[in-house]
Amino acid sequence: MKHILGKILENIELTEKHFLLTVKVKAKIPDVVPGQFVMVMIDDKKVFLRRPFTLYKVGEDTISIMYKVRGFGTNLLSRMKKGREISLLGPLGRGFALRNRDLYVIVAGGIGIAGVNLLIERMKGRFQIFYGTSSSKGLALIRNLISHDPIIATMDGSFGYKGDIISCLSQHIHYFSGVDFEILACGPKDMYVSLKNVLVTYRVPCQVLWEEKMGCGMGLCFGCAVKTENAEHPMKRVCLEGPVFDLWDLSL
Amino acid sequence: MGSIAIEIFGKKLRNPVMNASGTLGYGREIERLWSIKVLGAFVTKGLSILPCQGNPQPRIFDLGCGMLNSIGLQNIGIKRYLEEYTEFFLERKTPVVVNIFGFTEEEYIECALAIGDNPVVLAIEVNLSCPNVKTGGILFGKKPETVFRIIRGVKSATNFPVIAKLSQEVTDIVELAKAAFEAGADGLTLINTIPGVVLEENRVIRGGLSGPFLKSIALKAVYDCSKAVPIPIIGVGGIMNTEDVISFLRAGAKAVQIGTATFVYPNTIPKIVKELKKRRSFD
Numbered sequence: 001m002k003h004i005l006g007k008i009l010e011n012i013e014l015t016e017k018h019f020l021l022t023v024k025v026k027a028k029i030p031d032v033v034p035g036q037f038v039m040v041m042i043d044d045k046k047v048f049l050r051r052p053f054t055l056y057k058v059g060e061d062t063i064s065i066m067y068k069v070r071g072f073g074t075n076l077l078s079r080m081k082k083g084r085e086i087s088l089l090g091p092l093g094r095g096f097a098l099r100n101r102d103l104y105v106i107v108a109g110g111i112g113i114a115g116v117n118l119l120i121e122r123m124k125g126r127f128q129i130f131y132g133t134s135s136s137k138g139l140a141l142i143r144n145l146i147s148h149d150p151i152i153a154t155m156d157g158s159f160g161y162k163g164d165i166i167s168c169l170s171q172h173i174h175y176f177s178g179v180d181f182e183i184l185a186c187g188p189k190d191m192y193v194s195l196k197n198v199l200v201t202y203r204v205p206c207q208v209l210w211e212e213k214m215g216c217g218m219g220l221c222f223g224c225a226v227k228t229e230n231a232e233h234p235m236k237r238v239c240l241e242g243p244v245f246d247l248w249d250l251s252l
Numbered sequence: 253m254g255s256i257a258i259e260i261f262g263k264k265l266r267n268p269v270m271n272a273s274g275t276l277g278y279g280r281e282i283e284r285l286w287s288i289k290v291l292g293a294f295v296t297k298g299l300s301i302l303p304c305q306g307n308p309q310p311r312i313f314d315l316g317c318g319m320l321n322s323i324g325l326q327n328i329g330i331k332r333y334l335e336e337y338t339e340f341f342l343e344r345k346t347p348v349v350v351n352i353f354g355f356t357e358e359e360y361i362e363c364a365l366a367i368g369d370n371p372v373v374l375a376i377e378v379n380l381s382c383p384n385v386k387t388g389g390i391l392f393g394k395k396p397e398t399v400f401r402i403i404r405g406v407k408s409a410t411n412f413p414v415i416a417k418l419s420q421e422v423t424d425i426v427e428l429a430k431a432a433f434e435a436g437a438d439g440l441t442l443i444n445t446i447p448g449v450v451l452e453e454n455r456v457i458r459g460g461l462s463g464p465f466l467k468s469i470a471l472k473a474v475y476d477c478s479k480a481v482p483i484p485i486i487g488v489g490g491i492m493n494t495e496d497v498i499s500f501l502r503a504g505a506k507a508v509q510i511g512t513a514t515f516v517y518p519n520t521i522p523k524i525v526k527e528l529k530k531r532r533s534f535d
Contacts, residue, residue: 001284046316215312216515219281222323223312235305235326
């Protein structure tokens with residue numbers, strides 16, 4: 001983890017309220033594990049704390065994050081223009097752990113794709129992407145991934161499977177029976193609840209990237225702690241022991 | 253560079269800068285950026301006799317001018333903490349201020365007893381902003397009588413210096429300072445976060461306010477109490493930079509604690525210590 005100073009190269013809207021921010025960095029970028037995040041300083045009097053974002057893409061001297069405008073912090077971030085100086089802190093947290101499975105099934109819901117993009121870029125073996133979004137407009141977030149033949153679900157049925165991505169996954173999951181596979185997921189909390197229900201019978205191995213509001217991102221304030229099934233350590237800090245957790249450890 | 257060592261509770265500290273309780277994790281976390289040896293003393297997270305899971309999410313709110321936290325005093329319990337961390341602080345030769353809290357008067361005393369004669373401890377800081385379950389949740393720190401009883405109880409259970417950490421949310425903080433002093437307190441930490449509320453769509457979240465806007469309120473408490481009681485005061489609230497530290501020292505504080513600033517600017521403490529060393533005096 002270190003201070004990373006840079007300048008905004010671009011901050012573009014991909015589709016309604018979804019942005020891709022790319023920062024050109026001056027110093028050497030530390031090694032990054034997919035799933036790790038940075039704390040971003042939003043330079044505005046209305047914002048006090050930094051905001052956490054998963055690393056979307058890491059180049060030789062560039063760092064990108066993809067984000068959705070949700071509150072006043074991300075709203076102000078979306079207005080930061082090209083050329084502005086920006087301070088990042090990272091990489092932080094524990095990313096995805098790969099264990100040489102025969103197949104990885106990557107499940108992303110909406111802006112959750114931002115959490116698994118770097119993972120997909122670095123995948124070496126076999127993998128299958130499942131991507132769920134509200135409508136075909138959401139395809140703007142996965143233009144770079146089309147060559148990987150993702151299975152797509154839209155809530156309104158405007159593209160691919162009609163319905164949520166976990167129902168879609170449950171209809172495909174029998175194809176993977178007998179294969180040593182693991183699920184790597186990023187999406188909203190209700191998606192993880194459905195995922196757990198689908199996987200519970202076979203207790204399929206599954207890692208999920210958990211999002212929580214954070215104060216510091218470094219394990220100092222305990223603002224992001226969540227309850228787990230671990231009797232000895234019932235509370236875990238998302239910023240330190242996460243953000244990637246074993247789905248079966250979380251109390252959902 | 254001049255020495256910025258201070259003497260407090262009969263011990264010499266490298267410098268007058270500590271972290272505020274609950275703002276530097278358990279101690280190890282920040283060492284990815286700087287060594288806790290930088291601190292004059294390390295202040296632990298609030299510790300209780302039983303482990304405490306704290307509040308459900310959400311716990312953090314950005315208010316622009318500062319923040320509101322609703323952590324709910326999550327901690328692993330004082331016994332386990334001292335077992336796991338005593339060696340860590342010994343290795344770093346960093347004195348520790350153990351911050352304790354309880355939901356009954358007895359629990360405060362049990363915490364003091366659990367500390368025993370632990371070799372890394374500099375003092376016990378008593379967090380009085382905790383609800384008393386026996387009185388329906390009225391904070392111990394609200395009334396001079398309960399402040400007196402808790403401090404006297406803790407004093408009777410330990411040989412370590414006892415610091416009362418007081419809240420500003422009272423009619424007159426000077427009255428509480430006097431009660432703590434009369435009960436035998438060896439020092440005061442002023443002030444704790446100030447209670448506030450955030451209104452979400454369908455619920456009300458109570459928590460503690462912190463951040464730069466606290467400074468002026470904390471300075472007043474330090475100034476007024478330093479005139480009223482003859483024990484050292486540790487000033488805390490809204491410190492963002494070296495100038496703020498100097499203000500607290502001028503207002504009558506012997507040492508300072510830095511909290512929320514670290515969340516946003518994690519190098520605040522080492523930066524301030526370095527800048528203090530460059531000065532010849534604290535004036």
